[in-house]
Amino acid sequence: MVESPAIGVPKVRRMIAADVDTVATIEGATFSSPWKADTFLHLLDGSGPELWVLDLEGDGVVGYAVLWCILDEAELANIAVDARFRGRGWGRLLLEALLERARERGVKTVYLEVRVSNEGAMRLYLDFGFEKVGVRRDYYTRPREDAVMMARRM
Numbered sequence: 001m002v003e004s005p006a007i008g009v010p011k012v013r014r015m016i017a018a019d020v021d022t023v024a025t026i027e028g029a030t031f032s033s034p035w036k037a038d039t040f041l042h043l044l045d046g047s048g049p050e051l052w053v054l055d056l057e058g059d060g061v062v063g064y065a066v067l068w069c070i071l072d073e074a075e076l077a078n079i080a081v082d083a084r085f086r087g088r089g090w091g092r093l094l095l096e097a098l099l100e101r102a103r104e105r106g107v108k109t110v111y112l113e114v115r116v117s118n119e120g121a122m123r124l125y126l127d128f129g130f131e132k133v134g135v136r137r138d139y140y141t142r143p144r145e146d147a148v149m150m151a152r153r154m
């Protein structure tokens with residue numbers, strides 16, 4: 001039997017402009033109303049957003065997340081792991097790094113919205129101490145769906 005080579009653990013690092021095409025590809029394959037590459041490039045120019053990626057040796061960027069920080073509040077705007085690599089604890093790795101970064105920036109509360117049907121992501125957030133704080137009716141389109149608002153005190 002031929003064994004497939006073991007896959008390592010990705011490094012979590014800041015996103016750079018050279019990552020944006022891969023990030024946009026994962027984004028396009030993941031979300032029904034994806035952000036364009038230009039949006040990520042534009043965000044990289046600002047000091048408010050934190051953009052981080054999972055960088056796997058040999059494969060390159062396999063996940064990313066965006067955290068908006070405004071004073072002592074932050075919004076987890078986006079997080080995705082390439083579908084081929086989900087369920088390996090890498091989303092957890094990325095979220096952990098982002099929350100650590102939020103803490104370093106003096107953020108007191110992190111907010112996010114998640115589709116009511118997205119039970120996997122919600123479980124991840126609950127695991128990290130996020131609590132449900134409300135519902136936004138018809139927040140999402142394609143398909144139209146409510147968002148659960150969640151918050152985590154740091």
Ligand SMILES: CC(C)(COP(=O)(O)OP(=O)(O)OC[C@H]1O[C@@H](n2cnc3c(N)ncnc32)[C@H](O)[C@@H]1OP(=O)(O)O)[C@@H](O)C(=O)NCCC(=O)NCCS
Binds near residue numbers: 082086087092093125
């Ligand atoms: C959400 C996402 C980033 C999680 O990344 P991941 O690498 O697959 O997650 P992990 O392997 O780190 O899992 C961490 C925890 O999340 C939860 N979870 C993740 N995917 C799950 C699933 N499909 N079903 C149930 N729980 C799930 C579990 O609690 C899991 O912990 P466990 O493995 O100890 O049970 C990834 O599934 C993804 O990119 N989804 C599509 C994009 C998306 O929905 N983003 C969030 C928008 S709000």
